Amino acid sequence: MPFPEKFHDLFKPETKAFLYLATVSEKGNPQVTPVWFDHDGEHILINTNEGRIKDRNMKERPDVHMVIQDPSDPYRYLGIRGKVVSYTREGADEHIDMLSRRYYGKPWTYREGQKRIIFKIQPTRFDDHA
Numbered sequence: 001m002p003f004p005e006k007f008h009d010l011f012k013p014e015t016k017a018f019l020y021l022a023t024v025s026e027k028g029n030p031q032v033t034p035v036w037f038d039h040d041g042e043h044i045l046i047n048t049n050e051g052r053i054k055d056r057n058m059k060e061r062p063d064v065h066m067v068i069q070d071p072s073d074p075y076r077y078l079g080i081r082g083k084v085v086s087y088t089r090e091g092a093d094e095h096i097d098m099l100s101r102r103y104y105g106k107p108w109t110y111r112e113g114q115k116r117i118i119f120k121i122q123p124t125r126f127d128d129h130a
Contacts, residue, residue, distance in 0.1 A: 003123070006128075007068070007128075009070075010070060016071060016102065017068050017070060018034045018035070018036070018069060019036075019066050019067070020034050020035075020066065020068075021046060021064060022065040023057035023058055024061050026057075031057060033053075033054050035054075036099040036100075037099075038098075038099060043085070043120045043121055044080070044120075045095070045119070046058075046121065047092060047118050047119075048119070049115065049116060049117070050115040050117050059084075059087070062083050063081075064082050064084065065079070065080070067079050078129065079127030080125070081123070081124050081125040082121040082124055083121065083122050084120070084121050085120050085121065085122045087118060088117065088118055088120075089116065089117050092115075092118045093108075095116070096116050
């Protein structure tokens with residue numbers, strides 16, 4: 001499913017838009033986290049540390065909801081429903097470093113014991129809020 005054309009600006013690296021990721025816990029409770037994100041043209045890419053709540057939730061319950069908010073207009077955002085289609089540790093350290101440089105302007109500071117992981121999410125529906 002292609003990203004809606006009128007929201008392409010939110011996917012540009014220079015925009016630095018945050019994505020709000022909603023997952024569901026084993027007890028059915030929602031868990032929402034603002035995250036840096038990337039994309040490959042078809043999928044949303046989320047990088048996190050293995051063992052975090054969102055990591056466990058997405059591995060066990062792959063249906064997620066997301067919102068990408070326009071940093072220049074908080075009333076303009078794109079709602080996305082999606083499904084985790086894969087995850088990998090391969091390239092995850094390099095990926096988080098790229099995201100850190102994009103969003104924070106500095107290299108990623110690695111913490112001992114961290115195991116980064118990239119989740120690939122296939123959008124299944126877009127909710128337009130422009």
